[in-house]
Amino acid sequence: MTEQPLLSVKNLKKHYPIRKGFFNRQVGAARAVDGISFDIRRGETVGLVGESGCGKSTAARSIIRLEEPTDGEVIYNGSLGAGHDGSASRTTDVTEFDRGELKSFRRKAQMIFQDPSSSFDPRMPVGDAIGEMLQVHGMADRERRRRIVENLIDRVGLERDDYDRYPHEFSGGQKQRLGLARALVLNPDLIIADEPVSALDVSIKAEILSLLDELQTEFDLSLLFISHDMSVIQEVSDRVAVMYLGEIVELGPTETVFENPQHPYTEALLSSIPQPDPRAAMDKIELHGTVPDPSNPPSGCRFHTRCHRVLQPADLDLEQSSWRNLITFREQVLSDAIDIETVRKQLAAEGETEAVADADLKARLRTEFDLDAPLASERAEEQFETVLSHLVSEEPEAARELLETTFISPCAKKQPATTEHAGDHQSACHLHEERDAATESTELLQ
Numbered sequence: 001m002t003e004q005p006l007l008s009v010k011n012l013k014k015h016y017p018i019r020k021g022f023f024n025r026q027v028g029a030a031r032a033v034d035g036i037s038f039d040i041r042r043g044e045t046v047g048l049v050g051e052s053g054c055g056k057s058t059a060a061r062s063i064i065r066l067e068e069p070t071d072g073e074v075i076y077n078g079s080l081g082a083g084h085d086g087s088a089s090r091t092t093d094v095t096e097f098d099r100g101e102l103k104s105f106r107r108k109a110q111m112i113f114q115d116p117s118s119s120f121d122p123r124m125p126v127g128d129a130i131g132e133m134l135q136v137h138g139m140a141d142r143e144r145r146r147r148i149v150e151n152l153i154d155r156v157g158l159e160r161d162d163y164d165r166y167p168h169e170f171s172g173g174q175k176q177r178l179g180l181a182r183a184l185v186l187n188p189d190l191i192i193a194d195e196p197v198s199a200l201d202v203s204i205k206a207e208i209l210s211l212l213d214e215l216q217t218e219f220d221l222s223l224l225f226i227s228h229d230m231s232v233i234q235e236v237s238d239r240v241a242v243m244y245l246g247e248i249v250e251l252g253p254t255e256t257v258f259e260n261p262q263h264p265y266t267e268a269l270l271s272s273i274p275q276p277d278p279r280a281a282m283d284k285i286e287l288h289g290t291v292p293d294p295s296n297p298p299s300g301c302r303f304h305t306r307c308h309r310v311l312q313p314a315d316l317d318l319e320q321s322s323w324r325n326l327i328t329f330r331e332q333v334l335s336d337a338i339d340i341e342t343v344r345k346q347l348a349a350e351g352e353t354e355a356v357a358d359a360d361l362k363a364r365l366r367t368e369f370d371l372d373a374p375l376a377s378e379r380a381e382e383q384f385e386t387v388l389s390h391l392v393s394e395e396p397e398a399a400r401e402l403l404e405t406t407f408i409s410p411c412a413k414k415q416p417a418t419t420e421h422a423g424d425h426q427s428a429c430h431l432h433e434e435r436d437a438a439t440e441s442t443e444l445l446q
């Protein structure tokens with residue numbers, strides 16, 4: 001029988017209500033975490049990576065219920081241990097834990113943060129702050145607490161005498177060592193580290209990562225390591241989960257994912273890693289804009305609005321760059337972001353004339369979206385020109401109406417299903433569905 005994972009996150013969701021008006025009625029929800037699933041096995045490090053705002057911290061906080069999850073399960077297969085009241089736990093689902101179970105679980109699952117200062121009271125010696133954790137969990141003997149904490153302070157590479165010093169007397173790296181001591185003092189089996197080295201200088205960063213590695217073996221820890229930095233994730237993780245706008249888009253062993261990424265978002269993140277050898281550098285894939293608003297996520301595949309591989313409708317065969325520009329143009333028109341009057345005024349000022357010809361306005365719009373050359377498909381070019389004509393004739397409604405049904409990527413139509421790849425590796429991208437369908441039809445023909 002295969003060993004149960006220490007923690008199984010199943011379809012976890014955290015939606016923040018958006019309220020408005022006099023009656024504070026809920027008018028929507030920010031879907032910060034929107035149905036993520038992954039396991040953390042005993043002794044392994046899972047890296048959770050993605051840009052700022054994609055929901056990593058919310059996921060972490062929901063897993064240990066610093067935030068109440070909206071839906072889903074977090075199955076904890078470890079033991080709640082001696083701190084628990086002794087009775088067998090009613091459930092293994094953290095989202096269902098009562099107060100007592102949650103308190104015991106919080107001993108076993110500790111969090112460390114980017115800024116460890118937040119865990120230390122500036123007016124309390126750091127040793128007492130670490131020892132307080134033991135006191136809260138029932139250790140009354142002050143001397144014993146002090147011995148345990150001094151040993152830990154020593155173990156994380158500081159001096160035993162540091163026990164009596166105050167937080168402001170430590171550097172950023174030293175504070176993160178203290179943060180680790182604090183996380184370890186209750187002998188946890190899981191540590192969730194949320195960007196623990198992001199604020200540190202390169203050399204200090206390396207020291208903390210290597211300390212974390214040593215401690216993981218020594219204390220037999222499982223780790224969920226959150227970072228936006230692919231190179232850090234590569235260094236520390238056994239498996240990696242790539243998160244985009246509340247969802248996990250790719251999951252697999254780190255080596256496999258880094259060598260053979262299956263999701264265009266992962267590809268883009270990987271291409272941004274600085275390469276010491278310029279010859280080895282892959283072409284940088286530019287991620288335009290920021291992660292969209294989770295209260296209004298794009299339809300279908302959430303990444304399609306920024307994806308360099310976004311699929312074209314079956315009847316189109318444009319250059320991928322023109323297609324991408326056309327999608328951006330479409331979005332801007334649909335969201336009413338093009339102010340034709342301003343463009344007209346600009347042109348008038350440049351030409352020192354009152355009268356700006358429609359043809360010039362259209363040409364300027366084409367240039368703005370890098371679509372100067374006629375589109376390679378005659379029908380697409382015709383439709384594009386019609387939209388431009390509506391815009392320059394101040395008929396944005398008509399332009400929108402046409403675009404509602406034109407230039408729609410298949411990626412925008414439905415959510416991609418999860419595809420399993422060889423070696424415990426999965427991703428969710430329409431490209432694979434397309435390839436699978438192509439393989440299936442060739443097989444049928446044989």
Ligand SMILES: Nc1ncnc2c1ncn2[C@@H]1O[C@H](COP(=O)(O)OP(=O)(O)OP(=O)(O)O)[C@@H](O)[C@H]1O
Pocket residue numbers: 016030031032050051052053054055056057058059228293294
């Ligand atoms: N309390 C809240 N109320 C409403 N929206 C929230 C709340 N907390 C987070 N969000 C939103 O949820 C999304 C995910 O935020 P989160 O902090 O989890 O992302 P992150 O990937 O950890 O980014 P960062 O690294 O910048 O913290 C963001 O759009 C954020 O604005």
